[in-house]
Amino acid sequence: MDLEYGPEYDAFRAEMRTFINAHRHLAPPSAIRFSRPSAEAIRWQKLLIERGYTARTIPTEYGGYGADPDILTSRIIAEEFSRAGVASGLGNQGISMLVPTLLELGTEEQKRRWIAPTLTGEIVWCQGYSEPGAGSDLANLKTSARIENGEFVINGQKIWTSTAKQADMIFCLVRTELEASKHSGISYLIFSMDIPGIEVRPLKTMTGHAEFNETFFTNVRVPVDQIVGQRGQGWFVANATLGHERGMLGDPDALENRLQALIGLMQQESIGEGRAIDNAVLRDRLVALQAEVTAMKCNGMRILSNSLKGEPGGMAKLIVKLQSCEVAHQISALAIDAMGEMGILYHRSPRERDGGAWQWNYMFQLGLIIGGGTAQIQKNIIAERGLEMPREPKLARIYDEAKGAAGMQTDRQGAA
Amino acid sequence: MDFGLSQDQQILRDAVARCLADTSPLEHVRECAGRDNPLSDTIFGALHDLAVPAMLVPEEHGGLGMTLLDAAVVAEQLAYAVTPAPFLASVVLAPIALSEAGTNKQKCQWLPKIARGEARIGVAISATVQARDGAGVQFAEGKLSGTALFCLDFEGADAYLVADAGGRLHLVPALASGLKATRLTTIDRTRSVGELSFAAVETDPLADDGGTASARLRDAGRVILAADSLGAGQAMIEKAVDYAGQREQFGRPIGSFQAVKHMCAEMAARHEPCRALVWYAAHVFDALPEDASLAACHAKSLTGDVHRFVARTATEVHGGMGFTDLLGLHYWFKRIGFDRQVLGGPEAVRAEAAALQGWTRAA
Numbered sequence: 001m002d003l004e005y006g007p008e009y010d011a012f013r014a015e016m017r018t019f020i021n022a023h024r025h026l027a028p029p030s031a032i033r034f035s036r037p038s039a040e041a042i043r044w045q046k047l048l049i050e051r052g053y054t055a056r057t058i059p060t061e062y063g064g065y066g067a068d069p070d071i072l073t074s075r076i077i078a079e080e081f082s083r084a085g086v087a088s089g090l091g092n093q094g095i096s097m098l099v100p101t102l103l104e105l106g107t108e109e110q111k112r113r114w115i116a117p118t119l120t121g122e123i124v125w126c127q128g129y130s131e132p133g134a135g136s137d138l139a140n141l142k143t144s145a146r147i148e149n150g151e152f153v154i155n156g157q158k159i160w161t162s163t164a165k166q167a168d169m170i171f172c173l174v175r176t177e178l179e180a181s182k183h184s185g186i187s188y189l190i191f192s193m194d195i196p197g198i199e200v201r202p203l204k205t206m207t208g209h210a211e212f213n214e215t216f217f218t219n220v221r222v223p224v225d226q227i228v229g230q231r232g233q234g235w236f237v238a239n240a241t242l243g244h245e246r247g248m249l250g251d252p253d254a255l256e257n258r259l260q261a262l263i264g265l266m267q268q269e270s271i272g273e274g275r276a277i278d279n280a281v282l283r284d285r286l287v288a289l290q291a292e293v294t295a296m297k298c299n300g301m302r303i304l305s306n307s308l309k310g311e312p313g314g315m316a317k318l319i320v321k322l323q324s325c326e327v328a329h330q331i332s333a334l335a336i337d338a339m340g341e342m343g344i345l346y347h348r349s350p351r352e353r354d355g356g357a358w359q360w361n362y363m364f365q366l367g368l369i370i371g372g373g374t375a376q377i378q379k380n381i382i383a384e385r386g387l388e389m390p391r392e393p394k395l396a397r398i399y400d401e402a403k404g405a406a407g408m409q410t411d412r413q414g415a416a
Numbered sequence: 417m418d419f420g421l422s423q424d425q426q427i428l429r430d431a432v433a434r435c436l437a438d439t440s441p442l443e444h445v446r447e448c449a450g451r452d453n454p455l456s457d458t459i460f461g462a463l464h465d466l467a468v469p470a471m472l473v474p475e476e477h478g479g480l481g482m483t484l485l486d487a488a489v490v491a492e493q494l495a496y497a498v499t500p501a502p503f504l505a506s507v508v509l510a511p512i513a514l515s516e517a518g519t520n521k522q523k524c525q526w527l528p529k530i531a532r533g534e535a536r537i538g539v540a541i542s543a544t545v546q547a548r549d550g551a552g553v554q555f556a557e558g559k560l561s562g563t564a565l566f567c568l569d570f571e572g573a574d575a576y577l578v579a580d581a582g583g584r585l586h587l588v589p590a591l592a593s594g595l596k597a598t599r600l601t602t603i604d605r606t607r608s609v610g611e612l613s614f615a616a617v618e619t620d621p622l623a624d625d626g627g628t629a630s631a632r633l634r635d636a637g638r639v640i641l642a643a644d645s646l647g648a649g650q651a652m653i654e655k656a657v658d659y660a661g662q663r664e665q666f667g668r669p670i671g672s673f674q675a676v677k678h679m680c681a682e683m684a685a686r687h688e689p690c691r692a693l694v695w696y697a698a699h700v701f702d703a704l705p706e707d708a709s710l711a712a713c714h715a716k717s718l719t720g721d722v723h724r725f726v727a728r729t730a731t732e733v734h735g736g737m738g739f740t741d742l743l744g745l746h747y748w749f750k751r752i753g754f755d756r757q758v759l760g761g762p763e764a765v766r767a768e769a770a771a772l773q774g775w776t777r778a779a
Binding site: 001002003004005006009072274277278280283284286287288290291292294295296298299301302304305306308309315316319322323376378379380382383384386387388389390391392393 | 417418419420421422485653657660661668669671672674677678680681682684685686688689690691692693695696699703704711713714715717718721762763766767769770775776777
């Protein structure tokens with residue numbers, strides 16, 4: 001067990017602290033979720049790329065900093081931005097999901113054209129994966145693309161397309177091979193959101209805001225070369241990036257920041273003469289959550305050490321999304337309880353706390369428990385991959401058998 | 417940066433696991449659990465062959481000078497095999513107390529014997545956490561009076577380490593005049609605890625450190641109990657998963673039903689972060705003492721809650737069989753129950769964690 005990073009890394013950390021202190025006045029206010037980066041945010045992003053504090057391992061020819069991958073350096077960068085409370089590099093879906101996909105599977109031309117402006121925040125992407133009938137069973141997607149005069153012609157509907165309103169481009173899964181099996185009939189296309197036939201409708205959620213959209217395609221025409229990977233390989237192309245999304249939803253620094261905010265809130269909120277934190281029941285829940293957050297931070301360090309040694313993350317990694325989302329939700333729940341009646345204030349009410357952020361978080365985090373692989377899908381993964389439990393028998397077979405059994409029963413009834 | 421067990425610790429873990437697979441099979445556990453004194457001499461002998469009693473004794477006193485994380489690695493394996501052997505008090509707490517706060521004479525007298533497995537010391541510090549039933553031991557005019565409950569590794573102890581009302585530790589021979597020792601019987605028949613009554617008993621106090629040593633024992637004890645809970649929880653999860661893979665109902669293994677599968681996944685998801693937390697708490701006990709008390713509280717309270725959930729859920733996965741004595745699953749269930757309560761249940765420990773951070777206002 002060694003919790004030290006070593007002198008070389010300590011020097012990197014010190015250098016980064018100096019940079020943040022000298023430049024923090026240039027940082028944009030903490031990124032507003034799902035909005036298009038401001039001019040200020042783009043300038044900040046470019047400065048961070050130039051110094052290697054974001055896009056660090058992306059090759060320079062594609063607009064990155066070009067350093068060798070180093071997990072500890074990445075970890076220090078994340079820790080220091082979090083500690084300073086300063087906006088880190090952009091982490092939108094284009095950067096976190098499309099760029100790694102293009103680096104791995106894109107053509108040279110695609111890499112040169114799309115990666116650099118995506119990194120700087122000048123091109124904003126949205127993700128077209130889920131459909132009304134294809135959520136947990138994503139491969140069941142129906143949006144189709146037929147070929148006509150050297151173009152894909154796309155028809156169908158996507159849902160949960162966050163940033164679709166602001167996006168310039170979309171990376172999108174569509175069914176191109178109608179006769180192929182479920183998983184091998186899908187292709188991964190990239191195209192402009194300005195093409196005629198695309199309609200974006202805001203999807204208002206329980207929070208009262210429209211953090212997502214529904215996107216409709218009617219005879220949308222896309223040149224056939226705007227495909228990543230081969231036709232019919234889209235499922236495998238997309239799976240390379242789904243891993244990135246799940247990693248993103250389990251950041252222990254984010255949990256620590258929410259916990260610190262909760263501690264601050266409970267020391268400020270008054271109940272009569274005392275504070276919320278003086279209430280033994282609320283305080284007990286706070287310490288219990290602190291233990292959970294500490295455990296997730298330790299679990300994160302364990303995963304980090306495993307990857308440094310080139311070992312798989314194993315169970316420690318499989319549980320991150322499920323546990324982190326749950327703990328985050330409980331932190332918001334305790335904040336609301338600690339506020340008592342004040343906890344119900346929302347919609348910019350007088351006396352509302354923190355701009356309604358706790359209520360918004362409480363609701364939005366329930367969305368995160370459901371999205372990015374529902375809690376139930378996560379449990380299947382933990383059980384089947386982590387614990388090697390038997391898989392669910394093919395649903396179709398059960399359905400047929402059940403139908404058969406029901407038919408027999410009807411016959412019997414008829415005979416009686 | 418290397419957050420995990422060293423190669424030596426992995427070798428130690430595997431050696432202890434192999435040793436216990438041979439010496440602590442369920443039949444032997446059952447036999448021990450049926451006795452008044454459950455502590456198994458055969459198992460202790462085998463652990464002695466692996467030098468386990470010498471682990472935390474400093475090298476200058478004939479020990480190995482190992483760390484609390486090494487001890488936590490062993491504790492996890494002991495619980496995995498529901499081992500009825502002395503460990504927490506005699507192998508972990510007594511050597512720590514003596515080496516951190518013992519007089520030179522006490523160290524020379526006891527530490528080499530502990531290392532050689534020739535002496536066992538029970539530890540009674542329960543009253544420094546929560547005094548129940550009016551328990552408490554007063555130290556006046558060189559003598560101890562009062563009652564100490566929940567002395568750990570009670571049976572067969574040659575001496576007891578007892579905390580007085582001020583937190584100062586005392587070493588009292590088992591045969592001291594005026595000392596009455598009474599066995600307490602708990603749910604967990606793989607552990608041995610007792611009650612000590614003192615009527616003006618001559619004592620040999622450890623160096624007066626204002627209660628620092630007993631606080632260190634509390635931290636170390638909590639970490640080892642958390643590690644024990646981890647091992648018992650790991651065993652219960654593995655047993656539940658195995659059973660669910662074999663037991664068939666409705667023509668298929670019950671583990672293929674999502675209702676059962678998700679119970680197992682929930683156990684694993686809540687259990688796995690505990691492992692990293694227990695390692696952390698054990699590591700900082702030696703490496704970052706200023707963080708040790710809070711980390712020990714977190715590890716103790718989280719494992720207490722998580723493994724209570726694991727114990728009941730794993731039992732449920734076994735259906736009716738889990739409820740019977742036939743599988744012996746209840747030995748792990750009870751071990752977890754013991755680990756949760758001893759040296760403070762989750763609520764008591766969290767109250768201490770709050771106080772450590774200045775979150776509790778003086779009334």
